[in-house]
Amino acid sequence: MSKLFLIKHPELFQGENFLKNNKEYFEGWYFKNTKNNYSVSFIPGINVDGGKAKAFIQCITNNDTYFVGYDIKDFSFRHKPFEIRIGNNIFSKNKIHLDIQDKELSINGEILYSEGTGIKKSIMNPNIMGPFSYIPNMECNHAILCMKNKTKGCVKINKKTINLDNGTGYIEKDWGYSFPNSYVWIQGNNFENMSASFMLSIAMIPIKFIKFRGLICAFKIEEKEYKFTTYNNSKIVKYDIDNNAINIELKKGDYCLNVKAKLKTGLKLSAPIKGKMERDVYESVTSKITVTLKRKDRIIFSETSKNCGVEIGRKYR
Numbered sequence: 605m606s607k608l609f610l611i612k613h614p615e616l617f618q619g620e621n622f623l624k625n626n627k628e629y630f631e632g633w634y635f636k637n638t639k640n641n642y643s644v645s646f647i648p649g650i651n652v653d654g655g656k657a658k659a660f661i662q663c664i665t666n667n668d669t670y671f672v673g674y675d676i677k678d679f680s681f682r683h684k685p686f687e688i689r690i691g692n693n694i695f696s697k698n699k700i701h702l703d704i705q706d707k708e709l710s711i712n713g714e715i716l717y718s719e720g721t722g723i724k725k726s727i728m729n730p731n732i733m734g735p736f737s738y739i740p741n742m743e744c745n746h747a748i749l750c751m752k753n754k755t756k757g758c759v760k761i762n763k764k765t766i767n768l769d770n771g772t773g774y775i776e777k778d779w780g781y782s783f784p785n786s787y788v789w790i791q792g793n794n795f796e797n798m799s800a801s802f803m804l805s806i807a808m809i810p811i812k813f814i815k816f817r818g819l820i821c822a823f824k825i826e827e828k829e830y831k832f833t834t835y836n837n838s839k840i841v842k843y844d845i846d847n848n849a850i851n852i853e854l855k856k857g858d859y860c861l862n863v864k865a866k867l868k869t870g871l872k873l874s875a876p877i878k879g880k881m882e883r884d885v886y887e888s889v890t891s892k893i894t895v896t897l898k899r900k901d902r903i904i905f906s907e908t909s910k911n912c913g914v915e916i917g918r919k920y921r
Contacts, residue, residue: 605620605683605697610885611673611730611738612665612725613683613686613775614730614731614737614745614747614754614777615633615686615697615749616681616683616686617683617688617747618679618777618779619620619631619650619652619875622652623650623652623657623676623845625809625903626652626656626657626691627652627879628652628653628780628781628878628879629650629651629780629781629879630649630650630651630652630657630777630778630779630780630781630782630881631649631650631651631777631778632647632648632649632650632662632777632778632779632844633647633648633649633688633695633749633873634646634647634774634775634776634777634778635647635648635700635715635774635775635776636661636697636773636774636775636791636913637674637696637759637768637771637772637888638771638772638773638793638794638889638911639766639767639768639770639771639772639860640771640911641666641890641911642662642663642666642766643665643666643889643890643911643913644664644665644666644761644766644768644889644912645663645664645665645889645899645913646661646662646663646695646700646702647660647661647663647664647873648661648664648670648678648688648693648695649661649662649689650676651876651879651881652664652879652880653879653880653881654879654880654888658673658674658675658676658868658881658890659673659674659675659676659678659679659868660672660673660690660881661674661690661693661695661704663761664873664874664887664889665709665761665766665889666759666869666889667871668754668871669871669872670709671873671874671881672704672706672709673912674690674691676893678690678691681772682696685698688696690798691703691705692765693785695819696776697717697720697749697775698713698716698717698718699714699716699717699757700714700715700851701713701714701786701904702715702759703732704909705740707762708762708858709836710721710760710761710762711756711759711760711761711762711876712759713759713760713766714757714758714810715755715756715757715758715759715768715773715818716756717753717754717775717784718751718753718754718756719753719754720750720752720753720773720775721750721751721801721811721824722748722749722750722900723748723751723824723829723831724829731744731746731747731748732747732748732803732820732822732831732833733746733820734743734833734835734836735746735835736818736834736835739811740778741812742783742809743780743781743809743810744778744779744782744783744784744785744807744821745779745780746776746777746778746779746781746805747776747777747778748775748776748803748822749775749776749777749853750773750774750775750776750778751774751801751803751822751824752771752773752774752793752801752824752885753772753773753774753775754770754771754772754773755768755769755770755771755772755773756768756769756770756771757769761882762871764918765857766889770796772793774791774801774803775920776803776911777796779913781877782875782876782877782878782879783875783877783883783885783917784807784808784809784917785890785917785919785920785921786806786807786808786894786917787805787806787807787915787917788804788805788806788807788845788850788914788915788916788917789804789805789851789890789913789914789915789916789917790802790804790805790850790863790865790911790912790913790914791803791804791816791912791913791914792895792910792911792912792913793909793913794810794817794820794909795895795896795907795908795909796907796908796912797825797905799824799825799826800823800824800825800895800905800907800909801823801893802821802823802824802830802863802893802909803821803822803823803877804820804821804822804824804841804852804863805819805820805821806818806819806843807850807917813865816834817834817840818834818836819833819834819840819854820834820844821833821838821861823856823861823895823896824895825883825898825904825905830897831855832854832855832859832861833857836856837856838855838856839856839878840852840853840854841853841855841860842862847867847876847895848867849866849867850863850864850865850866850867850914850916851863851864851866851901852864858896858900859898859899860897860898860899861895861897861898862895862898863894863895863896863898864893864894864895865891865892865893865894866892866893867888867891867916868888868890868891868914869888869915870885870886870887870888870914870915871885871886871887871888872885872886873885873886873887873915875917877920883920885915885917886915886916887913887915888912888914888915889911889912889913890910890911890912891912891914892908892909892910892912893908893909893914894906894908894909895907895908895909
């Protein structure tokens, strides 16, 4: 499989050569599902550290997180159609099938996805990272696989059953060798306007001997898509973050986008440092965000979404 083909299809497993060569690496897909006031996300992935490869599945709900480790022999992938398997668990863009039995943890169920909407792509912009998608050996690559879809099915975690019929889903992924040193990530698609979906990430990006604050933001309303990114000359006008709230303002030409988030307590997930899943990060899937988009003085959109994902990666080096 050529590198160019993989760049154009970021949902596919990118790390086959890293597994063969036992190089520091991680790759993880993120499936977020919400209905009413409940969210549950699953993160299947692999990591390679010290020449040893492992597989894992993480899960985060309103109140708990779980990490289940697997032997790398339990991991397999398929390109056409896209599918990854870890143990008896199956993940694709159309469905996930869950069968986890680990000590006192039991997760079973199936979620079907339909009516998925992605982001616009081109040769220069194969995904949300734009031209940066073509730079090799990035610390962390990011891709949006589905901004919003419709969910059907249910998941049972121990004794709690979560019904996801007529819920909403979101799919993205990361791969590389480490999460950024510091970053903020925000995602929401449960606005009153049911067509709206939003994702933003701001992170410190190292490329060889330089570092810069990178921005990727995608906002969709109906068929209209707005992107605020480093590579399309968008500017970060305001960047205020404390323990309880986020206030970020972006500007591109005549357009101004403001996002405010009220933070709920984050729950611990494991993130990679040079392939090792040893960094603790804290994510909430129950936060609220308010997104306001203006063109000059005219308000195009201003609504609040619940069941939002918010994660703040504090500096660790």
